[in-house]
Amino acid sequence: MAKATPKSKKKTTKSSGINTIKFIKAFWITFASGILLIVLMFLLASWGAFGEMPKFKELENPQNDLATQIISSDGVQIGNFYDENRTPVNYEELPQHLVNALVATEDARYYDHSGIDARGTLRAFVFLGSRGGASTLSQQLAKQLFTGGSRNIWERIKQKIKEWVIATRLERQYTKNEIMTMYLNKYDFLNQAIGVSSASRIYFNRDNPKDLKIEEAAVLVGMLKNSSLFNPLRRPEMVKNRRNTVLSQMAKYDYITEKQKDSLQKLPLGLDYSPEGHNDGTATYFREFVRSWMSKWVKENPKGLDEDGDEVYYDIYRDGLRINVTLDSRMQKYAEEAVSEHMANLQKEFDKQEKDNKTSPFRDLSKEEVDRIIKRSIRSSARRKILLDQGKSEDEIVASFDEKTKMKVFSWKGEIDTIMTPKDSILYYKQFLRSGLMSMEPQTGHVRAWVGGIDSNHFQYDHVYQGARQVGSTFKPFVYATAIDQLKLSPCDTLPKSQITIPVGSHGVVEVDWIPKNSDADYMGYMNLKDALAKSVNTISARLLDKIGPEPIAQLARKMGVTSDILPVASIALGSVDLKLSEMVGAYSTFANQGIYTKPVMITSIEDKNGVILYQFVPETRDVISKEAAFVTINLMEGVTRSGSGTRLRTGPSSRYSIKNVVTGHPYYFDNPIAGKTGTTQNQSDGWFMGIVPNLCTGVWVGGDDRATHFKDTDFGQGATMALPVWALYMKKCYADKTLKVSKAAFEEPENLTIEIDCKEFKKRNTINENIEDEFSL
Incomplete structure (x- = not known):
């Protein structure tokens, strides 16, 4: 019995070794299969198995809708025409602190990876994203340019794989600076601010991103996490906290000092909101004239022929044209201020005089004549046109003008939320000079x-x-x-x-x-x-x-x-x-x-997005x-x-x-x-x-x-x-x-002026002539 024990041990050791070898083989087979599967997934994605992938030509020229810019004679952008209010900028136009804030917050190893951050991906996988995501700037750009949203886990996995493939292609095709610039030009900062240039103007009234202060750049970088959530107009305190997080990241990676960070974090948000809707900003009436003029111009000046030989026309909302206009932004500002200042005061006097006017805001009219004016205004109103398009009858339309409704109305102290009938609103607006x-x-x-x-x-x-x-x-x-x-x-x-x-x-x-x-x-x-x-x-x-x-x-x-x-x-x-x-x-x-x-x-001129002159005015x-x-x-x-x-x-x-x-x-x-x-x-x-x-x-x-x-x-x-x-x-x-340099000089007098303009000399000379004629007659 004593000899049997060692034999038993020997068999156990041999069996254990065999199991270890099997385990190692199974591990390497599984590992290799996983690698092959990942490679296969990437290959399938690149071949378009998970959906259409961008072609090489598309990577060279990613399609962005570019806003048409209206540039004043003194070089100020006074308005845009757009589907997306995007004004592209070059890397050289970005302030360094904006670049630093972006890298520190969104992709600290941006300059070290080739589109995919292996460490970040592993960390996100191990901790299930609780210690930060793994998307690089290149992946985020890939998502913006070529992939959409996902409705389920499988679609999200396919999308992620496509983003990885596209990100590596972007890294091969573009420099790091170009990728970063495309990302900032593409991002939607909300409130019609597409891209960092529009966001700089709209949120901080900066004509050029280069003029952004560090704390302002930090606000925009903070919004990149989720602009809907970090909307400075709706959640200013949340945005301020997010800005401070960006500043902390900049300090962490030595882009700013701790002292700078502490000082900047104490500053208020500092928004200078300047909306750029089609009816917002300066020179709104002039811009509408330009829009009408351009709509006719593009129809008369096709940009070329398509593959079928048909004429292709410029799109003022998407082609990124530059319209150089004669307006001077400073003079326009002064003109708008002058009109507002005087008209607000003149309106006060008019309203005061109207208090005893029984037919206000009209004078010297009978009730029948006033009714005719109201009916004429109803017939020409935008509200009537909308209701007609909806299939409403004339009787229904007329009745709707007597139904009270919520509306915003103009006043010289700002818009007023009120409830009134559309007919009453017509009378209300008629009173304004x-x-x-x-x-x-x-x-x-x-x-x-x-x-x-x-x-x-x-x-x-x-x-x-x-x-x-x-x-x-x-x-x-x-x-x-x-x-x-x-x-x-x-x-x-x-x-x-x-x-x-x-x-x-x-x-x-x-x-x-x-x-x-x-x-x-x-x-x-x-x-x-x-x-x-x-x-x-x-x-x-x-x-x-x-x-x-x-x-x-x-x-x-x-x-x-x-x-x-x-x-x-x-x-x-x-x-x-x-x-x-x-x-x-x-x-x-x-x-x-x-x-x-x-x-x-x-x-004065129109340029395409590459600066080629398309139109030059002739006096x-x-x-x-x-x-x-x-x-x-x-x-x-x-x-x-x-x-x-x-x-x-x-x-x-x-x-x-x-x-x-x-x-x-x-x-x-x-x-x-x-x-x-x-x-x-x-x-x-x-x-x-x-x-x-x-x-x-x-x-x-x-x-x-x-x-x-x-x-x-x-x-x-x-x-x-x-x-x-x-x-x-x-x-x-x-x-x-x-x-x-508006002139205060005298008007230029033409040479050899034959018509007398000095009435004192004219009268004196005529008096002398009259005396001579009297003497001659004697």
């Missing part, structure tokens, strides 16, 4: 500022380019210019103020005569042309028209760029015609440009009147601001009306040469002011949406009160900005 401003360089035609209304979100109608309104006395310079050009009249020539009767035709068997009246009912004595234009004396304008006829005046206006209909009738002497503000500014600029009309220019100019006639007309209009309706530019606001809280003291007191003309239409429906300095012509219109919406008298309803203050505020701001 509207305004338009356009500013242009006479010599180049470049439009520098364009304000089409008081708020494009709530008032879409553009009063620069769309709206034609009665121009009143601002048409009189065309009358005077025609007379000067044809008859060589001097500003010092005098005409009687007495009433004149001008036959204008017949109505049936009754002869019709036109007998204009002066606003002050003064018809005594004589007045020279300079004083007559300054005081806007109607009978003098009528006498000039009687000498030259209405047709030459209408022709002159047309040569100066007016395309709206002008009937050659006697009443145009007093401005009975309806014109657009853009036409008026273009025409008035002719006087400042020595009689040469230059067509207003809004777009359109033509001689209209002589240099002498243009200068004399300018001299006449200088009299308006020296002794006429524009004198408050020299003396400040009237005692009856002042702009509060705009600047310290009076906002006026200009002492430089200014040519100008006010205009006021019947019933104070429209107020105009056209103001010119040697290198800038600016027009302003103010009025109600309907002509029945107006002030009750001329104290506030005249152009000098309604429109002139906007011009004054705008020009004050422009002059304060010395970088703009």
Whole structure:
């Protein structure tokens, strides 16, 4: 029995060895099979077994929707057209601290791996992701570019494998810097901020990512984890904590010091939110004009042919075009501020006067006439169009305008959440006075500022380019210019103020005569042309028209760029015609440009995403009147601001009306040469002011949406009160900005001027001549 024991032990040892060998073989077979399976999975993924994979050409040119940029003349991006608001940047445009924050937070071994971080993947597998994920920046880019979301575990596994394959291909095809740049250009930061460039502008008002501060860059990097969760507009405290985590990671990897980290973490979030929706930001009315212009341009300028030989057109929302415009972002800002400042105050006075108006916001109308206005507004409303598209009947649509609904409405103190019927909202919006401003360089035609209304979100109608309104006395310079050009009249020539009767035709068997009246009912004595234009004396304008006829005046206006209909009738002497503000500014600029009309220019060039010029504007100019006639007309209009309706530019606001809280003291007191003309239409429906300095012509219109919406008298309803203050505020701001170089010089006098403009010398010489004639007759 004693000998049997060792034999038993020997058999056990041998069996154990065999089992170990089997285990080792099984392990290596399993391991090798796993490796082969992984390799096979990668091969299958690369062959497209798990879904279509990007081709090599697609990797070279990953398709991004690129926003079309609108760039001002001073190099500022003032707007975009986009499906995705993405403005691509190069690596060189990224600040180093943004790059450091990204690497420290998202992929610390970014520069050491080839698309897949083995250590990170193993850690994520062992700890099931509790100690961080394993996705590298290359994998995250692969997911953004070529793979979508996953609905179940199997799909997620397939997607992950595809991401690994694509990431390694990206690493072979691109440099690390290029991959990082593509990732930052692609990421959706929410609130229409696609890519780091848009995010820099929208969240921090930085025109270039290079201008981001460290703490601002940390906010954007923090959002990369999940921008929906870390949305700074909805969860600022959470975003701040996330920002501080990014700063801690930067300190951990020695990109910043502990002292810097502690200091930066104490700072507030520091958002400067500047939304870039199609109706947000600056120059909204101008951008809508550009959109309309571009929509026509792309149809007339195909970019090439497709494989089938069909024409292919540019897409302004996806092709990343660059539209270079003439607008100056600084002048545009000042123009918008001037309109807002004046109109908010003018509206207060209007509302105060409307308290005792039973038909507010209309005057001098019956209930039936008011009902007709409301019905007309309903018929032309966007709400009616939407309901028609939904198949609603007219009766259902009309009934819906009496149903109360939640809505946001405009006010000068900000949007108001309220409940009212759509019909009541029509009346509510009718009470607001509207305004338009356009500013242009006479010599180049470049439009520098364009304000089409008081708020494009709530008032879409553009009063620069769309709206034609009665121009009143601002048409009189065309009358005077025609007379000067044809008859060589001097500003010092005098005409009687007495009433004149001008036959204008017949109505049936009754002869019709036109007998204009002066606003002050003064018809005594004589007045020279300079004083007559300054005081806007109607009978003098009528006498000039009687000498030259209405047709030459209408022709002159047309040569100066007016395309709206002008009937050659006697009443145009007093401005009975309806014109657009853009036409008026273009025409008035002719006087400042020595009689040469230059067509207003809004777009100077268009480039594709590679910088290739697709369009270059060609100036359109033509001689209209002589240099002498243009200068004399300018001299006449200088009299308006020296002794006429524009004198408050020299003396400040009237005692009856002042702009509060705009600047310290009076906002006026200009002492430089200014040519100008006010205009006021019947019933104070429209107020105009056209103001010119040697290198800038600016027009302003103010009025109600309907002509029945107006002030009750001329104290506030005249152009000098309604429109002139906007011009004054705008020009004050422009002059304060010395970088703009807006001229304060005198208008250039042509050589060998034959028409006398110095009325003192003119009177003295005429007196001497009269004495000589008396002596000769004796």
